[in-house]
Amino acid sequence: MTRRPGTHRELDRRIVALAVPALGSIAAEPLYTLVDTAIVGHLGRQQLDALAIAASALTMVGWLTIFLATATTSAVARLVAARDTEAAGRAVGAAYLLAAVLGVITATCVVAVAPWVAQALGARAGVLAGAAGYLRAAAAGLPFLYLSYAGNGHLIGLADTKTPLRIAVAANAANAVLEAALVFGAHAGLLGSAWGTVIAQAGAAAWYAAESWRQQRAAPRRPRGAEIRALLRDGHQLSVRTIALGVVPLAATAVTARLGPVQLGGQQVANRIWYMLSLSLDAIAVPAQVFVSASLGAGERETARLTGRRTLRLGLAAGVALGALTAALALGAPDLFTADGAVRHAAVVGLLCSALTLPLAALAFVLDGLILGIADYAAMRRAMLLAILAFAPVAALTLRYHWLGLPGIWAALGLWLAARSALLGNRWREAARSLRLRKSTIPNERVVPPTN
Numbered sequence: 001m002t003r004r005p006g007t008h009r010e011l012d013r014r015i016v017a018l019a020v021p022a023l024g025s026i027a028a029e030p031l032y033t034l035v036d037t038a039i040v041g042h043l044g045r046q047q048l049d050a051l052a053i054a055a056s057a058l059t060m061v062g063w064l065t066i067f068l069a070t071a072t073t074s075a076v077a078r079l080v081a082a083r084d085t086e087a088a089g090r091a092v093g094a095a096y097l098l099a100a101v102l103g104v105i106t107a108t109c110v111v112a113v114a115p116w117v118a119q120a121l122g123a124r125a126g127v128l129a130g131a132a133g134y135l136r137a138a139a140a141g142l143p144f145l146y147l148s149y150a151g152n153g154h155l156i157g158l159a160d161t162k163t164p165l166r167i168a169v170a171a172n173a174a175n176a177v178l179e180a181a182l183v184f185g186a187h188a189g190l191l192g193s194a195w196g197t198v199i200a201q202a203g204a205a206a207w208y209a210a211e212s213w214r215q216q217r218a219a220p221r222r223p224r225g226a227e228i229r230a231l232l233r234d235g236h237q238l239s240v241r242t243i244a245l246g247v248v249p250l251a252a253t254a255v256t257a258r259l260g261p262v263q264l265g266g267q268q269v270a271n272r273i274w275y276m277l278s279l280s281l282d283a284i285a286v287p288a289q290v291f292v293s294a295s296l297g298a299g300e301r302e303t304a305r306l307t308g309r310r311t312l313r314l315g316l317a318a319g320v321a322l323g324a325l326t327a328a329l330a331l332g333a334p335d336l337f338t339a340d341g342a343v344r345h346a347a348v349v350g351l352l353c354s355a356l357t358l359p360l361a362a363l364a365f366v367l368d369g370l371i372l373g374i375a376d377y378a379a380m381r382r383a384m385l386l387a388i389l390a391f392a393p394v395a396a397l398t399l400r401y402h403w404l405g406l407p408g409i410w411a412a413l414g415l416w417l418a419a420r421s422a423l424l425g426n427r428w429r430e431a432a433r434s435l436r437l438r439k440s441t442i443p444n445e446r447v448v449p450p451t452n
Contacts, residue, residue, distance in 0.1 A: 266346020
């Protein structure tokens with residue numbers, strides 16, 4: 001097959017056109033926590049430590065149902081490309097139904113076990129009380145967060161990232177205003193921060209639902225048992241992977257908590273900044289997933305293979321650039337989050353160490369998108385479980401030898417990201433070889449992603 005001139009440039013433009021707006025929707029949840037950190041950090045070290053514990057637990061709980069977005073994105077992109085919009089609509093309906101049910105169940109569980117979760121992560125005394133209270137208040141937002149996942153998966157599956165961007169910007173602006181008003185105006189303290197986020201999450205969920213039902217293509221339909229079972233099956237595989245994914249950040253928080261309150265506060269600041277910047281790399285994983293899913297649905301295997309090559313190159317370049325930006329932010333960003341000099345110093349150390357991991361994060365996240373595109377959820381689960389083995393030894397050493405401090409924590413996290421990249425990269429190479437061997441022989445086959 002002879003490629004038309006400019007194919008790579010055209011594909012790069014499509015990747016960027018989808019990735020840039022996707023950045024906003026992906027950054028929504030970490031931005032909530034970043035705003036929380038900036039506001040709560042000025043209440044004191046104890047409140048910042050309580051937020052660090054609660055935010056780690058909530059991140060894990062949120063990740064448990066991220067399949068409502070990822071699996072729905074792949075299903076909608078594939079089915080719409082195959083011109084089966086009715087089946088796509090039923091897949092979206094299943095996502096919304098499960099989001100509502102799982103949101104209520106999970107919120108109830110979090111309220112019940114909040115003190116034990118905070119204690120298991122290293123919280124003690126006043127930090128324990130603050131973390132448990134924050135968890136219980138923030139649990140009210142989980143059903144809204146899960147509904148937003150379903151809506152996000154629907155819209156991105158239709159290659160619409162601009163609407164999620166608008167929703168993310170509005171929700172985060174509302175969150176910042178509400179938190180400032182409740183924490184500093186109403187003097188509601190740590191709980192005011194939690195309730196501000198809950199209200200913003202409710203508004204985002206309502207907006208997503210309105211946009212979903214407004215769609216002319218693949219509008220939500222009443223799901224059948226088959227769609228619910230398919231999503232639960234995919235969700236089971238992805239949730240095992242997500243639990244494995246969440247174990248590492250939770251373990252890192254638990255180890256850091258045992259290093260002392262200064263290290264925990266500094267890691268909270270560094271980790272929130274790193275988390276927001278690293279997840280921005282997931283914006284490139286969005287076109288990777290959407291274009292690969294749509295290309296395979298339309299029978300255009302060569303396009304899927306080319307998408308993988310281009311997104312990996314763009315992702316690595318972005319990871320290097322964000323690593324340099326993170327190192328630069330270490331010079332002044334911690335001042336915005338706390339007035340405690342010791343915590344600021346710890347945050348600087350954490351940020352400088354975390355900057356080195358961002359190129360690895362870029363490869364891991366883009367490969368996540370590519371493997372989601374081919375819907376090999378078992379491979380994702382296997383890679384995530386095995387990657388824990390790269391994290392555990394250095395984390396255990398840091399727990400044993402406290403002088404390793406935050407550099408030890410970030411060395412463990414860097415090894416974890418490297419292992420994920422290697423394992424997922426091997427699976428993608430196998431898939432790319434298969435796509436090359438089985439590529440279509442239809443004359444004039446397109447080599448740019450279908451536009452759905």
